[in-house]
Amino acid sequence: MKRNQAWQSFLLTVGCAIGLLGLNGHCSAVEPGAGYTLLGKIKPRHARDIESSNWAVGAETMGRDYTLYANWRNYLGPLGAKRARIQSGWAKTESEKGKYDWAWLDAIIPDMAAQGVEPWVCICYGNPIYEGGGGTGLSGGLPTSPEALAAWDTYVGVLVDRYKQHVKLWEIWNEPTARNNGSQLYAEFAARTAQVVRDHQPEARFMYAAGGSFDNKFVGEMLAWLRDNDKLSLCNQIVYHPYSYNPDDSYEKVAELREIVASFSPNIIIRQNENGVPSRGGSFGALSKYDWTELRQAKWATRRLLGDLGRDIPSSYFSICDMAYLVPKGQRRDSDWRQDRSELEILINSKGLLEIFPDRTIHHAKQSYHAVQHITAVFDNTVQRVKDFEATLNGGSEDSKYSIFGYRSTKGGQLITLWRSSNRPGERPEFEGLELTVAKGSFEDPIWIDLVSGEVYDIDDATWKSQGEGCVFQRLPVYDAVVVLAERSAIGDLLPSD
Structure with a gap:
């Protein structure tokens, strides 16, 4: 039975009349069909040419040499993201007590800024040259001994003094554990670190982690400790990592996180600051148990980034470049990067927008790199969400879900984003013709x-019409990646020249 249902910028289950147009999960999208005339492709924009936007890109693991900035720096500015996330690499910088080698970060942070990309720094991980200094990777733990904490404070102060000209936003640790009263231990450690940063940079702002990836209970306990100890002013953002095979499945939990944070302070925002999927099956790292392809990765990226934008969530794609992890042979887990290399093997985490050779040089830019370029080119600070946007979809099948959001451009005209959200990218790739x-x-x-x-x-006049204060589109092509309806004037000079 066909039906109508109103949308107000959130997911809904609706019917859909399926019109197969011949798309599969391992090839590029075909033409949308009759009534649509190809004009060309969106022109990418360099980050220097974009004033500001919602978008960041991950530049993680350089502190462990799993990826090398010199190999991919020429791809950064042309991507169009306005921020990049760096991990500070304490153990890489201070390999001998009290002596710092900043050469590797000196080659990164000023160069990013010169490309129009503002870096933020995740201050991590530990440093085993100090007893109780924590480990060099994700599971290594926080510094705990008096000597290690004092060395940490000194390192953080020197780090901030050196890079505060370019870095205003500091993230404190990556995915701290919730075990053994971990939320309180992390809250104490993060507040301590933030105070050190603020002593050196009064205008600094801080990101606190939502536990190990995404843990709402951890966040509530952490914020309660900060409130009870009068430390909430040292927290500006809560950052979370919503890994899911279907990117649209995570937003109910995100809404819960937003409610928890708002119950403590209206001034703390949430940020999605690490999320991505592989481009091939069997990849090292999270979300590896699926037959990923470059196309499926690109579809996933459009849905995660535009799903975040539609909910006013600052968003980052993880990561710009595939990462060559060094792991203990026969084990799929991270290691101490300083371990004897004869005991380690290379496993590629293929979540990057750029594919690498095992030596970490770039093989090629993936479909996802170009998809993110299209997003950063179109959706900058001149495009604002219409919070009371309403639309109705006509269809038939009861098992389809969609996401739809409306925007208005300061250049004139509106934009609408729409995609089928009920399946993992590539599971059901066909176009549908909807009203x-x-x-x-x-x-x-x-x-x-x-x-x-x-x-x-271009959309033929015969396929749409104005109706009252709005309009109706017939046979609108929709599939499992984001499509955009836009007023031509809203896109402006991003369109190909005639």
């Missing part, structure tokens, strides 16, 4: 954009 009714806000010259391919299509 979309927008309650308020019509178009004069609409275009249709596939964010994965970047292809832009």
